Ligand SMILES: Cc1ncc(COP(=O)(O)O)c(C=O)c1O
């Protein structure tokens with residue numbers, strides 16, 4: 197007997213519109229427009245029990261929980277054909293990235309646990325993403341978008357007739373997401389435009405150029421409203437026919453599918469640990485897709501650690517939104533209060549953790565739901581704690597993490613006194629240091 201379908205469809209968190217899982221290119225809610233981007237599709241699914249089939253590639257190990265798998269089945273591809281697409285694409289990625297997608301390490305870090313005063317029963321578990329494809333968690337989100345595109349092409353449902361006519365992919369990012377997107381695009385020779393700020397650093401631009409991405413420098417223009425000019429130029433490219441290939445749910449909901457692999461990997465390990473449960477998970481939040489997906493993935497398992505989205509004092513629109521949502525009807529399902537809760541951070545964001553300076557938390561609804569569902573709450577770390585977490589990570593671990601990648605640890609430092617010594621807590625070292 198075939199197992200029951202795990203993913204049943206999409207539903208907009210803001211307006212409630214449903215979109216069938218069989219729909220191709222279902223990037224955005226049908227009511228999302230150039231004038232109203234306050235929509236985001238979320239997955240409707242039920243995963244129980246969560247089990248990996250043991251494959252070291254998480255997209256194969258957890259294949260039947262992927263929305264992509266349900267989608268590709270509706271294209272007429274059988275299970276083995278779908279596995280084959282994942283494997284072939286993974287091989288292509290590994291040619292460019294030097295590695296394919298493999299379950300990343302997740303273990304108690306004894307020295308860090310001691311350093312922070314945890315007892316033997318408790319401690320700090322580090323999920324290490326620094327050796328993931330393209331050096332951060334970002335490629336996990338993008339791989340499900342790529343799987344979608346390639347599957348549609350494969351069955352002849354793409355509007356273009358041959359790969360030479362593919363519209364360009366597009367992303368707005370200056371860092372890890374841009375590098376991850378360009379890596380995946382290069383793997384399949386798909387042209388990509390990367391909208392980067394004027395201030396983009398040389399090292400990143402060099403990597404993008406080596407991946408043959410077309411980096412477009414964006415400066416704020418007088419007619420722009422508040423918000424990120426890279427995002428505005430990106431949206432103009434989408435309106436002109438490019439394909440959204442980024443890590444913001446409202447621009448392409450398919451990033452919210454593969455992003456869950458990180459949570460699934462942790463949940464499976466956590467469930468098999470003897471002793472007490474994981475009590476908290478600290479996840480640094482920029483655009484918010486990461487925390488939304490890490491939590492959604494973890495919650496598919498048997499337990500729900502308190503989720504703490506971590507931002508810096510220099511830019512904390514999610515903490516602001518959570519507070520407003522709480523006092524205006526609750527932090528859960530606040531999507532119909534978007535304008536009231538989420539707007540661009542007014543001052544120019546600055547922090548050593550420069551990868552989480554998105555002036556809007558695009559996936560704030562998923563992030564708030566994760567915190568509300570788990571009795572968690574946002575943590576705003578001081579800049580001193582951001583510096584301290586980066587220094588601490590390099591002093592006591594041998595993981596070459598970036599300041600952004602260590603920023604979840606800054607959140608742990610910020611509320612360490614609220615945490616019992618025998619609690620087990622998770623931090624995710626999400627990105628490698630570049631220079
Ligand atoms: C290393 C790293 N960690 C975490 C994040 C935050 O992810 P998100 O923007 O999905 O919140 C980013 C985003 O750029 C990042 O580069």
Ligand SMILES: [Zn+2]
Nearest residue numbers: 208211225235
């Ligand atoms: Zn909608």
